[in-house]
Amino acid sequence: MGEALLLRLMLLQEAAVGWVDVPFAELPQQAARAATWIFPRAHLHALAGPPPSPLHTGRMRLEPWGLVYAGYHPGPPHPVLYALEGPDLNDPTELRLAALFMEHFLTASRAAGYREELERQARTDWLTGAGNRRAFERALQGLSPGWGLIVVDVDGLKAINDTQGHHAGDRHLREIARQLQAVLLQGGLYRVGGDEFALLFPLEELGLLEATLPQLPVSWGLARGEEATGEALYHLADQRMYAMKAGRKGTT
């Protein structure tokens, strides 16, 4: 294999450059495939279970059968352990190549994990877990034909905040969001204002929504995708929601 060291370095470089924009969940599989071309007798895999001994993220341990690295993973309390099993680590060239491969893989994995977490936070409402206003506007622009929009305004939130405190108001909002989310199948739920949600959904789901919404303490307005697009569609649903709200106030 000595003759082909530069070729193997090229394959490693090509793989590492390609990992820059690979989604976090797909990286281990892509890296495992790349490893088969760079290391003839080695394979990359994740080790199950918590670390057998303390191993901090980014640290390496040499085992008789291969290299073990602790990798970044968003979520679980322990870092995931990745092992490159099989290279001849008594050969300094193989050891260096294996370490280089694993360092690149774990760097890409950590970057992808942070990137996806930041992207998730950038489009999620922290209180309810629904999409935020920015995510809503993006989804609204790309709305497919045959979809609809419902704007939902939570009734009486101010009164709850004033009489029971803001924690109670937050709990109320989370509960409404949970119930709305439970009804949606393909559709998306977004919190677009303090007490306002928007639902984007395929119109086949409208029946279920129309059966559920009257059971919740909310006012709502529907606009179908064929009536308008983008901001105009949002405005239409919003107007209808306010009409319902005004009608309710008029009857109480």
Add this chain to the structure above:
Amino acid sequence: METQNEILQELGFGLIPNIFAWAEKAPEAQTALWKAFRHGVLRGSLPRTLKEMMGVLVSQANQSPYAAQVHLHALMVQGVEAPLLEALGRGEVPTGLSPKTQALLHFAQQAGANPKNTFAVAALRQAGLEEAEVLEAVATVALFRMVNAWTDLLEIPLDAL
């Protein structure tokens, strides 16, 4: 124009190689050639470097100089060892490679010369390639045979390398 912009941006050579430039008066053919190359060589599961090596062997098997010379040059400037380049230039599978890489290059050499050689496909599976990699390997050979026909029939000259 869109195809030409893609070629300029994604190859990053600052010019449109003759293989694509020769199709300028037939934009659909140009797009077809470019997309085949882009998705067949630049993208996919198999490393691009190995697909370029396959391209050299397929082209040598067909005595087609354009793709052979272009990809030998590309491999050289990327830093592949001289003995490997010399073997590829002779249309031979270099020694000193991993068994899987050797299997892939033997496949290119054999199927490039004889595209009815189904045993060559079976050998890829025996060498441990995943099914997606096997299919890409077949597509790579088919792609370079098409490129060979295109460059030979039109006598497309080598780019100024």
